Amino acid sequence: MDLMLNLNLPPASHTIDHGQKVLSIGSCFTEHIGNALKDLKFQVLQNPNGILFDPASVCHSLVSYMQGKQYGPDDLFYYNELWQSWNHHSRFSGMDQTAVLEKINASQTEASAFLVDADWLIITLGSSFSYRLTADAPHQQGVAPFSPPTGEGRGGAAVANCHRAPGQWFQKHLLQITETVELLDNTLHQLFYRNRKVRIIFTISPVRHIRDGVVENNRSKARLVEAVHHLVNKFDRLHYFPSYELVIDVLRDYRFYAEDMVHPNYLATDFVLEKFLQTFMSHETNELVGELQKLNIARKHKAQHPGTEAHQRFLKAYLEKCRTLQHRYPNVSFAEELRYFAGS
Known part of the structure; x- marks a missing residue:
């Protein structure tokens, strides 16, 4: 008797081994996978900007690594007694402006050198919702210019983290599939020009963004899935790993979620990691992993x-x-x- 839906995952055409470099970027779920791979002695650099959720933030960060961007005082803003960056997670924030910039730029330098020589890039997208600064935000924000594609919701600079600033400072925009495809497509072309060996694994985070609403969360995830598959079908160096489907369609039970019923728990993330290793690791590598x-x-x-x-x-x-x-x-x-x- 089958008590759960089986998702057949054939071995990937290319595998990851311990001699290769892996850059992981995206939502908090990618950090679960990244930390696990680090514990298993893979060469992993994860989230140089901190946790990122939407495609615009992911693409902006990757382009900044490729361009070797270094941040200056004008790229920070002061709020809640802290110097902060709209492009970085709050783990980079601090009371000393110089120290914040040193930390950000050290991470930028490391990511720039790592990405140009990386063998794999794992991108975990969490949400299609993007946030842009509005006219209500203070004038001197110091955000590096970033223009989203022409279309619905075009506005101020996109931000990766709102840092609990007032809601009226931001415009919330649900990225269209065409917008996400354009953002990722342009970024990948730039990356492939600089790194001709890198292969990319796309995955969608199974973390539910319930604050957006249940229906809105499903619309958001659906757009990500469609956009990613459009690109995977276009490039032979792109792969899709079904983290989202493994949790939502295979496990599909709240006992695999934390108490907030939003984040997958240890059992769920361990299950997904096991499937990931089976899919992208050779038999010899999995022996060492064991x-x-x-x-x-x-x-x-x-x-x-x-x-x-x-x-x-x-x-x-x-x-x-x-x-x-x-x-x-x-x-x-x-x-x-x-x-x-x-x-x-």
């Missing part, structure tokens, strides 16, 4: 009596396992694990 998962569990083990012979045997056994893996996979560093299990 060993790394065991090591991570062992490192999290808290011994009640660390001085016992039993615990020392435990450490010694995993130390030998690390040495064996280091010999077998010389391009992957097990230095942290070796130090931990050696007791140093």
Whole structure:
């Protein structure tokens, strides 16, 4: 008896291995996947601007990396006793303007160098809703010019994060499918010109944006799905991974969501990660992933009596396992694990 819908995911035509660089950008869901890949020793740089939700913000950020943009005082605004950037998450905000700019520009420099040499770019889109500054916003915002395509909702500069500023400062715009396609298409052409080897994985975040409304959230997600598939069918270097469908159509149960009934919980994200690894990793890479998962569990083990012979045997056994893996996979560093299990 089948108690859940099966979504058949064939292996990808190209796979990710530990020798490749992966840049992930987009919604908070991409950080779950990115953190998991980091724990599994993949070379990952994630969200250099912080969490981004809509295609306009994602494209603006990617273009800024390609252009090597450096931010100055005019690119910041002062609100709630903090210097902030409309293009960055609040984790970059701070009371010292110089420190904020140093942090932003260090991230920009790292992202610029990483993207031009990246093997994979994972883009997780969360919402079709874009926010633009209105005439009610203070005049000296210091936002770098960013003109959305001509059409419905054309207005002021698009912002990636509203920083809890007054609602009247922004115009909320539901991007049309054609707008999203144009934004992404232009960005990809620029990227492919600078990086001729990069492959791109698109995925749609299963996080529900209920504040927009249930119906509006579904309209928003539908537009993202349609726009992304238009591009995937156009370029052979683009792939689609169904994170959204795995949670919404396969799991489809609130027990796989956190208490807010909006964010997928650990079980759900772990399920999606498992499917991702099966789809985009080779058999050999997944073998190593299995060993790394065991090591991570062992490192999290808290011994009640660390001085016992039993615990020392435990450490010694995993130390030998690390040495064996280091010999077998010389391009992957097990230095942290070796130090931990050696007791140093």
